[in-house]
Amino acid sequence: MSTREDIVREYGAELGFDLVGITTAEPFLRDERAAIERVRAGMMDGLHWYTEERVRRANRPKVLLEGAQSVISLAISYNTGPPADDGNEPRGKIARYAWGDDYHDVIKKRLRQFCDGLEARLGEPVRTRIFVDDGPMNDRAAAERAGLGWFGKNTNILTPSHGSWVFLAQVVTDIKLKPDTPLKKTCGSCVRCIDACPTGAIVAPYVLDNRKCISFLTIELRGPIPKDLRPLVGDWIFGCDICQDVCPVNKKAAESLEPAFQQRHDFSAPELIPLLELDDEGFRERFRNSPVKRAKRVGLQRNVCVALGNIGDAAAIPALANALESDSPLVRGHAAWALGRIGGHEALASLQTASNRQQQKEVHEEIQDALNQLSEATKA
Ligand code: B12
Numbered sequence: 600m601s602t603r604e605d606i607v608r609e610y611g612a613e614l615g616f617d618l619v620g621i622t623t624a625e626p627f628l629r630d631e632r633a634a635i636e637r638v639r640a641g642m643m644d645g646l647h648w649y650t651e652e653r654v655r656r657a658n659r660p661k662v663l664l665e666g667a668q669s670v671i672s673l674a675i676s677y678n679t680g681p682p683a684d685d686g687n688e689p690r691g692k693i694a695r696y697a698w699g700d701d702y703h704d705v706i707k708k709r710l711r712q713f714c715d716g717l718e719a720r721l722g723e724p725v726r727t728r729i730f731v732d733d734g735p736m737n738d739r740a741a742a743e744r745a746g747l748g749w750f751g752k753n754t755n756i757l758t759p760s761h762g763s764w765v766f767l768a769q770v771v772t773d774i775k776l777k778p779d780t781p782l783k784k785t786c787g788s789c790v791r792c793i794d795a796c797p798t799g800a801i802v803a804p805y806v807l808d809n810r811k812c813i814s815f816l817t818i819e820l821r822g823p824i825p826k827d828l829r830p831l832v833g834d835w836i837f838g839c840d841i842c843q844d845v846c847p848v849n850k851k852a853a854e855s856l857e858p859a860f861q862q863r864h865d866f867s868a869p870e871l872i873p874l875l876e877l878d879d880e881g882f883r884e885r886f887r888n889s890p891v892k893r894a895k896r897v898g899l900q901r902n903v904c905v906a907l908g909n910i911g912d913a914a915a916i917p918a919l920a921n922a923l924e925s926d927s928p929l930v931r932g933h934a935a936w937a938l939g940r941i942g943g944h945e946a947l948a949s950l951q952t953a954s955n956r957q958q959q960k961e962v963h964e965e966i967q968d969a970l971n972q973l974s975e976a977t978k979a
């Protein structure tokens with residue numbers, strides 16, 4: 600006869616979740632301490648909503664649901680195979696998790712279905728509260744304790760079957776379920792992710808300085824990308840997968856079977872110049888139901904300018920020169936930086952024309968810095 604835990608697991612699998620584990624609703628004390636330390640050290644700066652108060656709630660499931668007894672931890676893979684990379688036009692990179700539909704919508708819908716059906720399957724009343732990334736819940740701490748995977752040194756949860764290419768979701772519930780045991784696995788002596796991170800954001804094993812992470816800089820940051828970090832962002836225009844791409848555990852990861860997360864056309868390695876030309880309506884169209892919409896049109900175009908500057912292809916100069924007339928000062932400033940980095944007569948001329956126009960102080964400074972860089976390059 601199936602146990603209640605079997606019913607939970609089988610139902611999760613039936614709804615398309617690749618992994619299902621169970622833990623108690625006891626607090627995640629190690630994680631709470633670590634997260635508070637991280638906030639106090641300024642390493643979560645820039646995420647204004649990530650407060651000590653939120654950390655306390657996120658690590659105490661009983662605060663999140665009155666009478667909570669268990670947390671059902673679920674994972675679904677988004678590993679949809681190698682990035683498409685065709686054509687010679689300058690192209691950027693979007694992180695794999697954003698190649699398909701927005702996971703918040705897809706997973707939330709499925710979690711609601713899971714909770715609704717659970718009562719019928721178990722034959723008892725079940726109270727639940729669901730979380731997918733956006734609520735106050737420490738998804739990784741729950742997944743680790745429920746035995747879904749272990750904390751990698753890059754801070755991602757590594758699952759033995761699907762690597763770290765998984766979204767995590769939690770159902771806090773008032774029913775008592777037998778908890779699974781955490782895995783005994785660790786990263787051992789491997790440090791590939793720490794060595795590969797271009798910005799040095801993994802400052803120690805299991806410790807990420809959010810302020811340096813390309814994922815933060817290209818998705819969450821609303822203002823200018825700090826100048827010293829721009830060259831290190833490379834061609835990433837939304838998120839970053841470097842510390843996962845180099846991970847040996849991910850080399851053996853099973854592929855995602857979820858249709859909603861399959862790669863949309865020109866998403867993994869999109870052509871950059873057309874992105875620079877999008878207006879608000881065009882952006883909405885292109886990124887409807889996609890996680891990329893979180894960066895907003897202006898944020899994405901800021902990132903595209905940085906990527907074009909780093910790629911250094913002179914074919915981008917006319918589009919960047921046009922971007923010097925963008926309605927957004929942020930885009931104008933980053934376009935100036937990119938032109939300064941690419942260099943050449945055409946770039947110089949467009950920067951000089953823009954500098955003669957009235958500009959906001961920040962944009963004016965970006966243009967002057969770019970012009971200085973070009974005149975130093977000419978001297979050298
Ligand atoms: C804030 C946030 C970010 C921030 C900060 C990242 C970070 N490391 O915290 C930014 C914007 C940078 C980010 C980036 C990414 N994110 Co994010 N993010 C979150 C969010 C909302 C909160 C995470 C959090 O609480 N961080 C606080 C810090 C303190 O926690 P931590 O870094 O995990 O550190 C823990 C360990 O240090 C552990 N610990 C402490 N001491 C010790 C000692 C030992 C021995 C061990 C083993 C562990 C350990 O305790 C800490 C707290 O749990 C979660 C969703 C959620 N609600 O949980 C998603 C989440 C973590 N992100 C996710 C993803 C997919 C990403 C990206 C891969 C996206 C991308 N490709 O660009 C990158 C990965 C970057 C990286 N290397 O971590 C997934 C991760 C899935 C997984 N397999 O782990 C989550 C869970 C969303 C989801 N529900 O699926 N993210």
Ligand code: SF4
Pocket residue numbers: 753795796797798799800801807811812813814839840841842843
């Ligand atoms: S996501 Fe990129 S920048 Fe962030 S820690 Fe990983 S490799 Fe470093």
Ligand code: SF4
Pocket residue numbers: 751752753754757786789790791792793842845846847848
């Ligand atoms: S690259 Fe190595 S150290 Fe980093 S998460 Fe993967 S196994 Fe762990």
